[in-house]
């Protein structure tokens with residue numbers, strides 16, 4: 012082989028590796044499966060790249076069912092990746108911030124790492140001070156899910172399933188979980204969660220994507236404009252456990268009923284802002300009775316015009332401004348994930364509901380089916 016031909020081959024191989032790592036491999040209107048590496052136990056992990064007919068792409072790994080990348084257009088049609096993520100499975104193993112992952116069996120915190128159900132006390136792992144966070148030591152974010160491409164009415168769909176065994180992380184009941192990600196041709200990513208159990212249990216599933224609508228490496232998200240459809244939020248104690256109060260947002264830094272810059276009140280002298288180190292709170296969504304799915308939040312990034320709308324069947328959303336990101340985690344393309352470089356809108360039941368009978372119930376019984384839907388809709392404004 013001539014030297015020049017050899018260089019072309021090497022350059023081609025490097026390009027393929029970069030493309031595979033960023034998931035940029037599917038033709039419009041198709042889904043592509045590739046290898047994403049192996050766990051330390053030697054279990055194979057895959058990456059599925061779903062591309063809708065407009066070329067909008069989402070890459071999802073079977074490790075934690077995590078969204079790895081999500082490329083959506085700005086006002087001029089330029090595609091950029093709007094989520095944080097890692098280039099291979101190793102990044103997800105060290106992913107202490109749950110970036111992009113499916114969260115279960117219980118999203119957010121359970122106070123004092125225990126709850127009572129049917130008169131019995133269940134003890135969980137204390138993985139966040141005195142409390143349990145996001146399902147415990149090995150939550151659903153650390154499981155390798157079984158994936159299957161399934162037909163979608165509109166766009167491309169991927170089904171992920173996982174059996175969480177009775178007593179896993181201390182939770183009762185064998186829980187069969189199914190999550191379907193659908194990338195619709197309207198540039199929406201729908202996540203449909205369902206589950207059944209063989210014993211009374213509690214459940215609260217979500218996805219923990221971190222968004223920055225300006226694209227990778229574009230700094231903090233403080234200039235994004237946010238609207239949350241919530242008249243109330245759940246104030247927390249020093250361990251970030253809700254006190255049980257549903258507090259009116261009026262006159263507080265938690266009033267996002269009109270579009271407001273994320274950063275405009277994030278450093279205010281407010282007890283709740285200080286406890287969260289910024290925003291790390293559950294908002295009580297204003298859902299209309301009988302409405303099958305409701306708008307929860309809308310975010311606009313003024314420079315690119317990108318818009319994200321979050322629709323959900325859930326009663327709450329955790330608005331988190333990446334306060335604990337400290338630059339230690341390095342993501343795709345070597346970008347360090349620094350404080351407030353992304354935001355999360357985690358649709359959910361309220362934190363610590365198993366210990367708060369006044370909150371909407373998170374109990375699931377044999378014979379019942381847990382079923383929730385969240386849709387992240389993308390568009391651009393002029």
Ligand code: BGC
Nearest residue numbers: 108109119291329331335357
């Ligand atoms: C929690 C934060 C936590 C973050 C990442 C959010 O849901 O409320 O306190 O730091 O997830 O784990």
